[in-house]
Amino acid sequence: MLPEGFDMISPGPDRLAEVLELDRWAFPTTDALEDLLAVPSPLTWERTRAVIRSGRPEELVALRASYPFGHCPVPGGRLKVAGLTWVGVHPQWRRRGLLSAMIAEHFAHCHDRDEPVSLLFAAEAGIYGRFGYGLASRQVNLTLPRRAALRDLPGTEDLEVRIEKLSPERHGGLIARLHGAVERPGWVTRETPELAAMWLCDAPIFRHGSEEQRILVVERAGEPVGYALFRPKGTWGPAGPDGSVGVTEAVASDPAVA
Ligand SMILES: CC(C)(COP(=O)(O)OP(=O)(O)OC[C@H]1O[C@@H](n2cnc3c(N)ncnc32)[C@H](O)[C@@H]1OP(=O)(O)O)[C@@H](O)C(=O)NCCC(=O)NCCS
Structure with missing residues (x-):
């Protein structure tokens, strides 16, 4: 539940600049707003939700969105999965339960949409365990030097x-x-x-x-x-x-x- 004095709204693409500004507060970047506005937005707007202060709809204070992954591979098959993303709370309004309220609403929407799994790429591993998220897969980064010894594999000839x-x-x-x-x-x-x-x-x-x-x-x-x-x-x-x-x-x- 949202703390008192806040409401949840569904911003549309006309508010992209504000959404990007809020995201820049959450994830500091040297990219200029005009440059960010010039690239395609990956958001699915009908799955994008923002928190405002009650009676102040012009100012977004927190955001979360999700991507619809309709055929995500899981052990044994494929499932509808909600990809939680663009989670951010303006620094002025942190540590008062806005993230918790956004996650609760996200899970309610997953339930409504028959999406049994939610996944995300966590910026910080420590944040999401309390909400039921756990490690699903690992990322492996590989750096190969020049002239790395590679082995022949059958099947490469054709x-x-x-x-x-x-x-x-x-x-x-x-x-x-x-x-x-x-x-x-x-x-x-x-x-x-x-x-x-x-x-x-x-x-x-x-x-x-x-x-x-x-x-x-x-x-x-x-x-x-x-x-x-x-x-x-x-x-x-x-x-x-x-x-x-x-x-x-x-x-x-x-x-x-x-
Ligand atoms: C992380 C962030 C979204 C938290 O928002 P918030 O509204 O302050 O969070 P809440 O007040 O709802 O806190 C929920 C719980 O998470 C904990 N928490 C919040 N941020 C945390 C962090 N960085 N690490 C560990 N725990 C954290 C809180 O202590 C609270 O715990 P409690 O339920 O035991 O009291 C916010 O700090 C933020 O926007 N950070 C920068 C962007 C970012 O990292 N986003 C997540 C990307 S995946």
Whole structure:
């Protein structure tokens, strides 16, 4: 339940600038508001809720939203899952129960929508256990040096690789198909057009000094069976080129493709 003096509202896309401002209070960033406004918003507006002070609808003090993941892989199958996201409370209004009230409403909405599971990427692991969330999967980051020793795997002979500049029009379909086909529990689907548009947007604020987004497509008998999205970063050290390649997403149908 919301503490006294606060109400919950459903902001629409016309309030995107305020939503972004509030998000900047929650997650400090050097990105300018105009730059954030210029990229596609991933929000599903009918699942976006804000807290206001009673009688002050013009000022958003807290926010939460959720993404509809209709076919999320879980052990044994796929389920409707609510992806909790954009959780933030303005610093002035913290530690008075707004997060607790937002989570309670989120769970009530999950129940109403027949979404038995809610997942999130927790900014801080310590926040969400009290609400019933637990560790569902681990993230593994891998840094490979140049000339890393790689082993041959059976099945690589008939694969072809092409490397291109990422084009949402040209590659959006194959990315959606291969990404949506991954069955591994812990994999989070990307099912709304808003999420897909944001993910494939290559605005400079997403590059952090790297080049434009590229894609490597792996094909078997002319059919795409895997891809990697990546951005090369060209830097020079005292001994010459010292660049790196950052892979933002990799999908492979089998170990040989990976
Ligand atoms: C985290 C945040 C949303 C908490 O909002 P809030 O309205 O102050 O939280 P509440 O007052 O409802 O607190 C709920 C409970 O969580 C606890 N809590 C709040 N923030 C916490 C934190 N960072 N770590 C651990 N526990 C926390 C509170 O102590 C309270 O515990 P209690 O029920 O035992 O009293 C807010 O501090 C915030 O916006 N932080 C920056 C953005 C962020 O981290 N968002 C979460 C992203 S996944």
